[in-house]
Amino acid sequence: MSKEGQAGGQSPRLLLVTGMSGAGKSTVLDTLEDMGWDCVDNLPVGLLKEFAKAEEGVARKPIAVGMDARSRGFDAEKLPEIVRSMAGFRPEILYLDCSGAELARRFDETRRRHPLAGDRPAEDGIARERGITAQLRTAADSILDTTDLTPAELREELRRRYGEDRDQPVITIASFGYSRGVSRTADLMFDMRFIANPHWVEELRPQTGLDPAVQDYCAEDPAWGQAMGHIEALLKDLIPRYWAAGKTYLTVAFGCTGGRHRSVAAAVEMAGRLREAGFPANIRHRDLASTPSDSVEDIRPDKGE
Structure with missing residues (x-):
């Protein structure tokens, strides 16, 4: 991955935000949008290249795309290859992780049903999703565990990571x-x-x-x-x-x-x-x-x- 900035005509960043449901994807995308990124959530995989091409012609702003196991055409094995084949961008994959117990607590607290649980407990959906996304987690450029992060701490971490281009980690x-x-x-x-x-x-x-x-x-x-x-x-x-x-x-x-x-x-x-x-x-x-x-x-x- 290139470490060069966007100044001087360098390619904009393309960040795939993925991982476990309930781990904070909405907060991540909202924060990046506030930071000036173009963001879209739950984009069908088949439209990713078309969307990126359209965005490239409009502006050279960084792009963040949210996808998870619910996204149409989601394939944890093929998705990294698709993202990294995007010409004209600096692609990166961010995987959001969280402990199973904390995810279950969050779904219980918000009274939301886990998207992969069906009529089963949230724990079953969490386990199923962890298996489905395992290959994507392995292929990710960075993993952000949100188990112990408050929303404010998560936003601050994102500002540190994506607020500017850097010449060191x-x-x-x-x-x-x-x-x-x-x-x-x-x-x-x-x-x-x-x-x-x-x-x-x-x-x-x-x-x-x-x-x-x-x-x-x-x-x-x-x-x-x-x-x-x-x-x-x-x-x-x-x-x-x-x-x-x-x-x-x-x-x-x-x-x-x-x-x-x-x-x-x-x-x-x-x-x-x-x-x-x-x-x-x-x-x-x-x-x-x-x-x-x-x-x-x-x-x-x-x-x-």
């Missing part, structure tokens, strides 16, 4: 807690549970890795500085390599047990290190707002392993 530094499941969006993942746990320090327990006292406590661990230095060096070496290989979005996740102390402090520090090195980095803390709990944290240091 969109980098997100994330934190998460292993006790609440591993990060679903990480390209690179680093486990920080070898660092002394601030949760077992009474005055630090209610605080988070955003607080200087917790950051200082983590930094006092002899392993912290060396580990962060090694990770920084690795990322500075890998980021340009990912970009050269066509990786447009890169998520680096730091994990600890609860997702409130060590992983958060590591994400904050690493984002700062990368910014100083000239790599703009966004930060996302998945489990920062979770309630502190002894039951999900490590074994107390005085109790041993």
Whole structure:
């Protein structure tokens, strides 16, 4: 995929927005439209080339087309080839994913029926759609998991990704807690549970890795500085390599047990290190707002392993 911008007569972008029903396709298309993109939803596959050709003759604006398993002529195996054969455009496929439990909750909350469920529970339709779109997910240029994103957070993520052309990947530094499941969006993942746990320090327990006292406590661990230095060096070496290989979005996740102390402090520090090195980095803390709990944290240091 070309990294050149549209300035100077470069081809406009053509983004296929697809994935799981209920994962946020309407929000994505509405946001892109607000950003100046030409957008259309549920276009029959047979009309895609005709639509793109007509748009090419009108303006050189970026185009976003929403398609999913409901679209007429939908074929998860052939669709990537069709999109990437579009002459005069820079094609890209964005697959919107979401956990099955969250999708079921969304359909229940909105009292909408899953389009592939028929008279069966939403879970059956979700499972069927996941199977139908599996090949398309594999072929996607980028996957955006919306499980833990509010609509506002999703819109902000889209503005970061598609607001302008870039000469390096969109980098997100994330934190998460292993006790609440591993990060679903990480390209690179680093486990920080070898660092002394601030949760077992009474005055630090209610605080988070955003607080200087917790950051200082983590930094006092002899392993912290060396580990962060090694990770920084690795990322500075890998980021340009990912970009050269066509990786447009890169998520680096730091994990600890609860997702409130060590992983958060590591994400904050690493984002700062990368910014100083000239790599703009966004930060996302998945489990920062979770309630502190002894039951999900490590074994107390005085109790041993």
